[in-house]
Amino acid sequence: MDLNTVVEIRDARLPAPWRPGDAWLGGGTYLFSEPQPRLRRLVDLSRTGWTPVRAHPDGSLEIAATCTIAQLSRYGKGLTAQAAPLFEQCCRAFLASFKVWNMATVGGNLCNALPAGPMILLTAALDGECLLLAQDGVRRRVRVADFVTGAGRKDLGEGELLRSVTLPARALGCRTAFRQASLYGLGRSGVLVIGALDPVDHSMTLTITASTLRPVRLWFPLPPGAADLRAALRSAVADDEWFDDIHGLPAWRRHMTFRLAEEIRRELGRETR
Structure with missing residues (x-):
């Protein structure tokens, strides 16, 4: 769907003040699926270059908000952890075509906060923790189970960005x-x-x-x-x-x-x- 109220797309790598009518653009599969009359500018995250999934020395996994469902599925198939089957099971829980898989992001699924979001289930079940970045540079961490507070509601301030979700090794x-x-x-x-x-x-x-x-x-x-x-x-x-x-x-x-x-x-x- 065309968003005919949007007049500008800004590269997220170039800092600029957040203003009313701004929205983060990840994969855009939800954003472009229905009218968004309040939006005037999209801040594009697609060229940030964040590593989709990063394994840390302590055995934890950090999943970037821009990691697509297709990328997470491929990573999960090579994972040797006991809980590895959950990655593919939750990816397959999407009601989505391969085209959506290649665009939809983990961060978008969490931030939409829809009850049926399978990435919410995956990351909450594995005791995931969200890393949130505010416009003033302040960072805070919130457990996924506490991040989604209701149907379509989440603990996310104006202009705040979900950067990643970390799953502990245990x-x-x-x-x-x-x-x-x-x-x-x-x-x-x-x-x-x-x-x-x-x-x-x-x-x-x-x-x-x-x-x-x-x-x-x-x-x-x-x-x-x-x-x-x-x-x-x-x-x-x-x-x-x-x-x-x-x-x-x-x-x-x-x-x-x-x-x-x-x-x-x-x-x-x-x-x-």
């Missing part, structure tokens, strides 16, 4: 289980759930998106029993926090979340009574 070493549900074979995700079992202390996390307005991440010191898991889910997600749109009613999303969470509990943990 999370990458977890054994994981992935579940997805949709009303249709090729439909948008209505429920996304990831479980992760820590090999060090045997604690378990369960992360939910798509069925809820925001990512929900539960931590258990040991794999819980079925009753404890259900109680934790009921406590973590209020009745009005189940998402409601054409891709699934709240009651269906809640039911499927509980069902898939139980499947993951059985897969990752031993049966307890």
Whole structure:
């Protein structure tokens, strides 16, 4: 779609004051998908040259906001970490063509903050931390699970930029289980759930998106029993926090979340009574 209110595209490598009507341009797959009447200028990140995925000496991975889904998929296929399968599983959770894969970015998926965002699920489940850069140069770090605060809402100030997301080595070493549900074979995700079992202390996390307005991440010191898991889910997600749109009613999303969470509990943990 043409954005006929935009009168200028600025290279992000050339500093300039932020002004009303500005927006960051990454892949643009969402930005150009519908009218953006408030926009006057786009600040283009495509030529920043940021390394898509960088492995640090401590074993952590830093994913640039400009990393495309296609680049993340290719990197994940060569990753030897225990949690490596999650990369491709979450990339495949997109309702998108190969053309979108080659343009859509990890940062864009997080900043859109849509409940069905699979990059939100991936990075929240692996205890990711966002690096945010303000216009005055101030840097701050926010956990992905806290960065997305609701459907379309995120902890991002005016002109603030999501630079990257870092996944810690310990999370990458977890054994994981992935579940997805949709009303249709090729439909948008209505429920996304990831479980992760820590090999060090045997604690378990369960992360939910798509069925809820925001990512929900539960931590258990040991794999819980079925009753404890259900109680934790009921406590973590209020009745009005189940998402409601054409891709699934709240009651269906809640039911499927509980069902898939139980499947993951059985897969990752031993049966307890």
